[in-house]
Amino acid sequence: GAVVSQHPSWVICKSGTSVKIECRSLDFQATTMFWYRQFPKQSLMLMATSNEGSKATYEQGVEKDKFLINHASLTLSTLTVTSAHPEDSSFYICSVGTSGGHEQYFGPGTRLTVT
Amino acid sequence: AQKITQTQPGMFVQEKEAVTLDCTYDTSDQSYGLFWYKQPSSGEMIFLIYQGSYDEQNATEGRYSLNFQKARKSANLVISASQLGDSAMYFCAMREASKTNYGGSQGNLIFGKGTKLSVKP
Numbered sequence: 001g002a003v004v005s006q007h008p009s010w011v012i013c014k015s016g017t018s019v020k021i022e023c024r025s026l027d028f029q030a031t032t033m034f035w036y037r038q039f040p041k042q043s044l045m046l047m048a049t050s051n052e053g054s055k056a057t058y059e060q061g062v063e064k065d066k067f068l069i070n071h072a073s074l075t076l077s078t079l080t081v082t083s084a085h086p087e088d089s090s091f092y093i094c095s096v097g098t099s100g101g102h103e104q105y106f107g108p109g110t111r112l113t114v115t
Numbered sequence: 116a117q118k119i120t121q122t123q124p125g126m127f128v129q130e131k132e133a134v135t136l137d138c139t140y141d142t143s144d145q146s147y148g149l150f151w152y153k154q155p156s157s158g159e160m161i162f163l164i165y166q167g168s169y170d171e172q173n174a175t176e177g178r179y180s181l182n183f184q185k186a187r188k189s190a191n192l193v194i195s196a197s198q199l200g201d202s203a204m205y206f207c208a209m210r211e212a213s214k215t216n217y218g219g220s221q222g223n224l225i226f227g228k229g230t231k232l233s234v235k236p
Contacts, residue, residue: 034223043206043226044160091158097222102148102167104210104224106160 006107021079021110023094029074030096038091050077084114119227128197136192136230138207146212149190154204197234204229
């Protein structure tokens with residue numbers, strides 16, 4: 001199956017700073033990537049759909065100016081949490097889909113803690 | 116209304132026995148896909164099994180099988196011969212064709228709240 005990496009795997013930052021999370025598709029080109037957020041003991045919730053070469057599509061209630069998504073190439077999407085607050089502490093997971101198949105492949109996730 | 120409902124927050128099973136994790140879904144699409152993922156404490160999402168809405172046979176992958184009852188809109192996961200390593204969170208998910216940009220796997224998944232499975236030795 002496809003390999004998806006995320007970097008960093010975990011990060012601790014101070015309130016008010018910005019954090020960038022990278023999602024890389026290592027062995028195929030992904031025109032679409034998805035960003036999910038998972039709070040402790042909860043399910044995954046879609047934040048936004050990242051489209052290569054165009055603006056991301058955000059889900060209702062997700063602030064696009066706070067969660068900046070850049071999908072500049074077919075193998076890389078980045079999520080930047082701007083002016084982070086403790087309530088942004090969560091597990092952020094990206095996923096990619098392959099053309100012609102049904103499976104979605106998930107990255108290992110990034111655990112963000114804002115102090 | 117919830118799109119994916121998993122009514123069992125937690126389940127216990129004895130090692131080597133079979134266990135069924137429940138999942139019901141709600142969609143008006145005729146074409147959709149149903150997924151089960153395993154999430155161990157490390158957080159990674161591990162794909163287990165997929166069932167397409169037009170698939171007539173229940174999907175099977177090794178010890179995992181999906182009991183697909185379309186009329187009841189249920190897609191229960193059956194794990195046979197449970198192992199200690201099966202202890203994890205299990206999520207049922209759905210992708211609706213109407214939400215897909217390009218068809219295939221390009222649409223996002225909607226997840227249930229998950230079931231925590233604990234396998235007892």
